[in-house]
Amino acid sequence: MSAGVGVDLENLWIRFGDFVAVRDANVHIKGGDFFSFLGPSGCGKTTILRAVSGFLEPSEGNVLIGGNNMQGIGPNKRPTALIFQNLALFPLMKVWENITFSMEIAGASARDRRKRADELLDMIALPGQGDKLPSELSGGQRQRVAIARALCAEPDVLLLDEPLSALDLKLRQHMRTELREIQKRVGITFIYITHDQGEALTMSDDIAVMRAGVIDQIADGKTIYNDPATAFAASFVGENNVFRGKVLEVRGDQALIRTNRSGDLLSRISTANKGKMNVGDDAMMFIRPEALSLAPTGTQGDHFVTAKVNHEEFEGNTFNIFMEGDGGKELKVAIPNHGQSFEDHSGQDMTLEYEVNNAVAVPAGELAAE
Amino acid sequence: MPSFLKEFFNRNGTLMGSLMLGLVLFWTVGLIILPQLSMLDFSFRPNLPPPEIGGPKDIYTLENYKYLIFGPEGGSQDYNAVDLRVFFRTLVAAVCVTIFNLILCYPIAYYLGQNKGNHIRVFALMLIIPYWINEILRAFALRIIFGESGVINTLLVGSGIFDTPFDFIRNDIALYAGLGYAYILLMIFPIYNVIESLDHNQIEAARDLGAPWWRIHKRVVIPYAKPGISSGCTMVFMLSAGALAAPQILGGPSSLWFTQLIYQQFNDNSDWPQGAAYAIVLLVTCILLVLALMRVFKVNMGDIGK
Numbered sequence A: 001m002s003a004g005v006g007v008d009l010e011n012l013w014i015r016f017g018d019f020v021a022v023r024d025a026n027v028h029i030k031g032g033d034f035f036s037f038l039g040p041s042g043c044g045k046t047t048i049l050r051a052v053s054g055f056l057e058p059s060e061g062n063v064l065i066g067g068n069n070m071q072g073i074g075p076n077k078r079p080t081a082l083i084f085q086n087l088a089l090f091p092l093m094k095v096w097e098n099i100t101f102s103m104e105i106a107g108a109s110a111r112d113r114r115k116r117a118d119e120l121l122d123m124i125a126l127p128g129q130g131d132k133l134p135s136e137l138s139g140g141q142r143q144r145v146a147i148a149r150a151l152c153a154e155p156d157v158l159l160l161d162e163p164l165s166a167l168d169l170k171l172r173q174h175m176r177t178e179l180r181e182i183q184k185r186v187g188i189t190f191i192y193i194t195h196d197q198g199e200a201l202t203m204s205d206d207i208a209v210m211r212a213g214v215i216d217q218i219a220d221g222k223t224i225y226n227d228p229a230t231a232f233a234a235s236f237v238g239e240n241n242v243f244r245g246k247v248l249e250v251r252g253d254q255a256l257i258r259t260n261r262s263g264d265l266l267s268r269i270s271t272a273n274k275g276k277m278n279v280g281d282d283a284m285m286f287i288r289p290e291a292l293s294l295a296p297t298g299t300q301g302d303h304f305v306t307a308k309v310n311h312e313e314f315e316g317n318t319f320n321i322f323m324e325g326d327g328g329k330e331l332k333v334a335i336p337n338h339g340q341s342f343e344d345h346s347g348q349d350m351t352l353e354y355e356v357n358n359a360v361a362v363p364a365g366e367l368a369a370e
Numbered sequence B: 001m002p003s004f005l006k007e008f009f010n011r012n013g014t015l016m017g018s019l020m021l022g023l024v025l026f027w028t029v030g031l032i033i034l035p036q037l038s039m040l041d042f043s044f045r046p047n048l049p050p051p052e053i054g055g056p057k058d059i060y061t062l063e064n065y066k067y068l069i070f071g072p073e074g075g076s077q078d079y080n081a082v083d084l085r086v087f088f089r090t091l092v093a094a095v096c097v098t099i100f101n102l103i104l105c106y107p108i109a110y111y112l113g114q115n116k117g118n119h120i121r122v123f124a125l126m127l128i129i130p131y132w133i134n135e136i137l138r139a140f141a142l143r144i145i146f147g148e149s150g151v152i153n154t155l156l157v158g159s160g161i162f163d164t165p166f167d168f169i170r171n172d173i174a175l176y177a178g179l180g181y182a183y184i185l186l187m188i189f190p191i192y193n194v195i196e197s198l199d200h201n202q203i204e205a206a207r208d209l210g211a212p213w214w215r216i217h218k219r220v221v222i223p224y225a226k227p228g229i230s231s232g233c234t235m236v237f238m239l240s241a242g243a244l245a246a247p248q249i250l251g252g253p254s255s256l257w258f259t260q261l262i263y264q265q266f267n268d269n270s271d272w273p274q275g276a277a278y279a280i281v282l283l284v285t286c287i288l289l290v291l292a293l294m295r296v297f298k299v300n301m302g303d304i305g306k
């Protein structure tokens, strides 16, 4: 795979009047990577993408593409191609004209354009559909035409703004694999925006987790899932149970936390916060539903939690137990189904156990909205 | 009963449906088709004093149409050069006014359609409010502005660009400006309407793919706005070819508009059949011209209604 062209955001600020949409973003995206910005709607993802593509000048800071500062360079002059959230195919042009629009602008002959369109149509598995209008294609097919149109411009960096959000679930999952394959094949840098953590985790080399204009953490998917840097990252990516409390004791890389309602619990301190959590600090501890298991009722200790069961459900691959949790949020436990018998515990107290390594402590902070 | 009528009555109820249908029929048949048919009938009859109407001399004839082409019988010229020249000049001038109007209004409509916010509403209001003023007053106002001692001449002479005032009226500039101004809204609003529905992302997508601004307009905006453009152009062309007040007030003394000839026939000469023939020729020519241009630019009739 070619080295590809990297993208750097340096101290990037973007303001709309008094409103700060992006606050001091510093991101290094390696050439040839599939990089995702993951965050809830309205957190500033599109704004960042527009700054990279050149539709928006940063209020402060720089965008570098391949090491070159892009300041003052318009979108039609940048080596980027943007795939819009609504695709923005040209409705009055045939599919092949859509795909080769960038070549038409560059002055290529109709024959060359037709040939290139056919190649790209083969690549996106739509051979022979070039003479249709976009409105005659299905959602997934239009999606692929938009990708082909962007790739036809031979950009160094492809920017994708939630391109799968309009598709139904099945197609969305299929397109994930397809996008990742296309990226590997063409070898250029992809910058992908999504509010769907599943998409970010399955496709990306690296992910930036965003919250209200701030980038909380940049890491690969595994790290973000297992070793979140902030309470927001822990609660936004995947399901997580939160325990609030104060740091009672720091033991090397572990912290004993006096939780508000589950006693003193021991937890690993997340890597990003090592050495930064001190006794008496407000802290949050996170344990995934699948990291909790049943223990003999009433067992005491720094890795046992006892709470009342609210209700239970059977989900096929797991039994889910919902218990009284912290701050009005239910505590969820997912027990893998091995065909074992399973009785209803609603209304009873139950005790759960976890491995200290699977609990992660971060400083108290804002949680993701449900 | 055809099925669309049945559906129409089902949807609106028999009473409401009949009322609406009746009004539409009255409008198209009673107010448009019948009067035009009687004009058509007039145009093929000789101009007779009232007692002879319906008498033996009241027969169908092509005389009125011949008059437009060949002039009075036994006249000094082979062709009715004066009236024909006015006729073609009117058509050419109406086409010019339409093109001029399109060039002026397209950028305005684009700006209005692709920008949002309060200032757009204020802008639109400023375009509309002058039309509360009577057409004739507006024309006279323009006459004053373009007059020998009007604002424009004062500025031109005062700044030393011209030594003597320029006669805008005699050179028909005032007339073209007046006609252009009279129909600005009819050009802006149909175009504005379509452009407003154009997804701004398409413009950005074209720009992102390397297109300079003029190619974005050529390839993306104008094809999309074509129905609005045709609808605006058709209206402006038809109305300026058929305008009467602006040419009366703003036209130079030597240059007549074809509608003024029609008016003279009806009013000054009391020759209704002759006037009707002239009016029919103007109407039919305009319609044919519009249809021909629609074919050239591949516009459907349905698009005009947009």
Ligand SMILES: Nc1ncnc2c1ncn2[C@@H]1O[C@H](COP(=O)(O)OP(=O)(O)O)[C@@H](O)[C@H]1O
Pocket (backbone or CB within 6 Å): A016, A019, A021, A039, A040, A041, A042, A043, A044, A045, A046, A047, A048
């Ligand atoms: N042109 C603009 N003017 C003012 N505010 C804007 C503008 N564009 C975006 N915003 C605001 O910036 C925030 C981030 O928007 P956006 O980047 O579109 O979020 P998302 O992460 O959903 O893509 C939102 O609160 C939005 O209202």
Ligand SMILES: [Mg+2]
Pocket (backbone or CB within 6 Å): A042, A045, A046, A161
């Ligand atoms: Mg967005």
